[in-house]
Amino acid sequence: MSHVCGLFHRRLFNVDGIACLPTADPSRSAVLLLVREDARLEQVVRQLAKLTDVLDIGRDPVGGNAFAPVAVALRCPPPLERGADERPATADGDRQDKGGDL
Amino acid sequence: MQTNGAGLIVRLLERQGITMIPGIPGGASLPLYDALHGSALHHVLARHEQGAGFIAQGMARATGTAAVCTGTSGPGATNLVTAIADAKLDSIPLVAITGQVPRAMIGTDAFQEIDTYGLTIPITKHNYLVSSARELLRVVPEAFRIATSDRPGPVVIDVPKDVQLEAITVDEWPEPGRAAPAAPCPADDARRAAALLEAARRPVLLVGAGVLAAGASDLVRELAEAGSIPIAATLLGLGAIPARHPLFLGMVGMHAARATNLILEECDLLVGLGVRFDDRATGKAAEFCPHARIIHVDVDASELGKIKTPTLGIHADVGEALRALLADVTPRRRPTWSARVAALRAAHPLAMPGAGDVRRPYGIVRAVAALAGDDAIVTSDVGQHQMWVAQAFPFTRPRQWLTSGGLGTMGFGLPAAIGAALACRDRRVVCFTGDGSLLMNIQELATAVEEEARITVILLDNAHLGLVRQQQELFYGGRYHASRFHAAPDFAAIARGFGMEACDLETVGDPASALARAFASDGPCLVRVPIAAAENVYPMVRPGAPNREMIDEAALQAGEDGGCDAAEAM
Numbered sequence: 001m002s003h004v005c006g007l008f009h010r011r012l013f014n015v016d017g018i019a020c021l022p023t024a025d026p027s028r029s030a031v032l033l034l035v036r037e038d039a040r041l042e043q044v045v046r047q048l049a050k051l052t053d054v055l056d057i058g059r060d061p062v063g064g065n066a067f068a069p070v071a072v073a074l075r076c077p078p079p080l081e082r083g084a085d086e087r088p089a090t091a092d093g094d095r096q097d098k099g100g101d102l
Numbered sequence: 103m104q105t106n107g108a109g110l111i112v113r114l115l116e117r118q119g120i121t122m123i124p125g126i127p128g129g130a131s132l133p134l135y136d137a138l139h140g141s142a143l144h145h146v147l148a149r150h151e152q153g154a155g156f157i158a159q160g161m162a163r164a165t166g167t168a169a170v171c172t173g174t175s176g177p178g179a180t181n182l183v184t185a186i187a188d189a190k191l192d193s194i195p196l197v198a199i200t201g202q203v204p205r206a207m208i209g210t211d212a213f214q215e216i217d218t219y220g221l222t223i224p225i226t227k228h229n230y231l232v233s234s235a236r237e238l239l240r241v242v243p244e245a246f247r248i249a250t251s252d253r254p255g256p257v258v259i260d261v262p263k264d265v266q267l268e269a270i271t272v273d274e275w276p277e278p279g280r281a282a283p284a285a286p287c288p289a290d291d292a293r294r295a296a297a298l299l300e301a302a303r304r305p306v307l308l309v310g311a312g313v314l315a316a317g318a319s320d321l322v323r324e325l326a327e328a329g330s331i332p333i334a335a336t337l338l339g340l341g342a343i344p345a346r347h348p349l350f351l352g353m354v355g356m357h358a359a360r361a362t363n364l365i366l367e368e369c370d371l372l373v374g375l376g377v378r379f380d381d382r383a384t385g386k387a388a389e390f391c392p393h394a395r396i397i398h399v400d401v402d403a404s405e406l407g408k409i410k411t412p413t414l415g416i417h418a419d420v421g422e423a424l425r426a427l428l429a430d431v432t433p434r435r436r437p438t439w440s441a442r443v444a445a446l447r448a449a450h451p452l453a454m455p456g457a458g459d460v461r462r463p464y465g466i467v468r469a470v471a472a473l474a475g476d477d478a479i480v481t482s483d484v485g486q487h488q489m490w491v492a493q494a495f496p497f498t499r500p501r502q503w504l505t506s507g508g509l510g511t512m513g514f515g516l517p518a519a520i521g522a523a524l525a526c527r528d529r530r531v532v533c534f535t536g537d538g539s540l541l542m543n544i545q546e547l548a549t550a551v552e553e554e555a556r557i558t559v560i561l562l563d564n565a566h567l568g569l570v571r572q573q574q575e576l577f578y579g580g581r582y583h584a585s586r587f588h589a590a591p592d593f594a595a596i597a598r599g600f601g602m603e604a605c606d607l608e609t610v611g612d613p614a615s616a617l618a619r620a621f622a623s624d625g626p627c628l629v630r631v632p633i634a635a636a637e638n639v640y641p642m643v644r645p646g647a648p649n650r651e652m653i654d655e656a657a658l659q660a661g662e663d664g665g666c667d668a669a670e671a672m
Contacts, residue, residue, distance in 0.1 A: 002220065002223060006223045006224055010224050042407070043404060043407070043408055046404035047404050049403070049404075050402070050403075050404060051228075052227070052228040052248060053228075
């Protein structure tokens with residue numbers, strides 16, 4: 001999980017929600033991520049696919065509510081009412097890529 | 103076989119074909135060193151773990167096979183970090199084995215405890231914290247498979263001391279880890295690429311490190327010659343095509359010959375082979391090859407579309423893609439484009455002032471090239487000297503040129519040269535360095551002497567951090583700060599102090615023959631070359647600017663571009 005979280009962090013791509021659970025096979029776990037659908041998502045998914053420990057990646061549809069039970073368990077408002085692709089950008093969440101001078 | 107975790111590591115390394123292991127021992131890796139005691143593995147005792155990491159990199163870069171380095175827990179591991187990160191950015195197969203405090207002490211802030219696994223996640227292709235001796239039977243071969251497969255990269259194996267000491271009986275040894283078969287090229291992609299090439303009137307090939315990793319240099323040359331297509335290279339792609347080849351344009355980007363960048367500006371099809379459109383190569387990416395369709399071939403799918411959106415992205419091994427493409431390409435001449443390329447090259451060649459004087463940048467590079475010959479391996483550090491060598495050294499073959507491209511690590515050159523010299527005993531290794539860079543790993547002169555490495559260190563000494571000084575001159579209004587060394591060491595005396603031969607071209611009467619004498623010596627030798635601080639690398643594209651906007655001395659004197667402040671430039 002630290003490989004997955006670290007990847008999103010160092011590519012400056014916000015993860016709005018994360019849940020990680022063991023599966024029936026003790027050598028495997030499942031990670032659920034809530035991310036914003038923007039132009040860079042495809043790039044991050046490709047980077048994710050390169051991680052040795054990532055075996056498979058699937059996508060729920062935009063606006064899906066996979067996190068709703070987690071929200072109940074955490075006693076916080078459901079995160080998806082606004083729709084995953086309409087969430088306001090946080091301060092560092094909408095950095096322009098490809099434009100920085102080094 | 104009865105052994106322990108440490109003995110297992112040594113045996114598994116031997117089975118991988120590893121013969122040398124640079125490193126420095128410490129408390130948490132002493133069991134490993136105890137196992138090395140009776141082994142055929144030659145341990146190269148570096149004087150700093152970063153040196154050990156770059157010695158291993160020199161071995162890996164010169165041979166194309168995975169190399170191993172080792173350090174103890176805590177500072178041993180943190181000192182390796184720069185060399186590991188460097189291997190990640192340049193896709194070098196490196197396996198770093200670190201000692202760790204015993205498992206019972208992990209998490210207690212024990213002496214020399216650091217979270218090596220956590221520290222190395224962002225700078226490795228993969229990493230492990232091993233929890234039992236038996237796990238090593240899987241982890242070590244897997245580490246080599248990962249390090250060498252597809253796009254190579256570094257792997258860290260962190261081994262707690264108690265795992266090194268854990269007794270184990272091995273009945274059956276695992277197969278050594280080998281690179282996965284090369285990723286094939288979809289036939290449809292090859293046909294589409296051939297059609298794009300056929301339709302192109304002004305195509306250019308751009309070769310990068312991926313071509314060297316795939317061993318595909320000959321195929322690139324075949325494609326270029328079949329289609330009369332000029333070839334440019336990234337910094338790390340130099341050597342893929344001999345510099346003297348008539349279709350070869352040299353390096354692209356920030357310090358390219360003016361003609362090379364202008365030819366890319368005019369091309370209508372760019373074929374990027376094993377390149378990643380680094381900002382030093384592309385300048386302002388949105389304005390790179392503005393009139394061109396792009397075919398991008400890379401073994402790493404995440405590179406396709408990362409910086410430039412290709413017309414056709416091919417996810418394949420570069421060699422496989424070229425083989426498929428060559429089957430579909432019809433040989434042809436492109437007289438109009440060839441004539442235009444020749445005209446641009448004649449009008450805007452690389453200016454090499456002082457090429458006849460061994461105490462000036464281009465002069466020393468050309469003189470060393472003539473003395474070293476085509477068989478020599480060349481390493482560099484990072485800075486002005488690196489760019490002068492990249493521009494002016496006539497590289498003739500793959501893996502002749504070893505330099506830190508992506509991370510740009512000062513301190514790379516000397517230890518990488520030692521590693522290359524130990525891995526290729528039949529070749530002389532020349533290390534071009536600067537006074538700023540050499541000081542960052544100068545302790546490895548001791549390693550060079552101890553190992554009798556056949557290296558010749560060419561030190562371009564301007565008592566400055568030259569490329570910083572140059573950017574302060576050009577982009578920060580000449581407000582020089584922290585780029586000049588007021589205390590200038592006597593480098594020849596230092597080298598002699600380490601037990602090396604040395605000469606100083608500033609104080610000898612005939613510098614050209616003194617240089618020739620240095621190349622007659624077989625042991626490690628250092629040559630100090632005094633360089634005027636005002637020497638700059640030209641042309642130069644301002645960081646963030648498009649490649650067509652090249653600054654050179656003529657433009658500065660004419661009042662263009664000069665004196666502009668660029669606060670955000672690095």
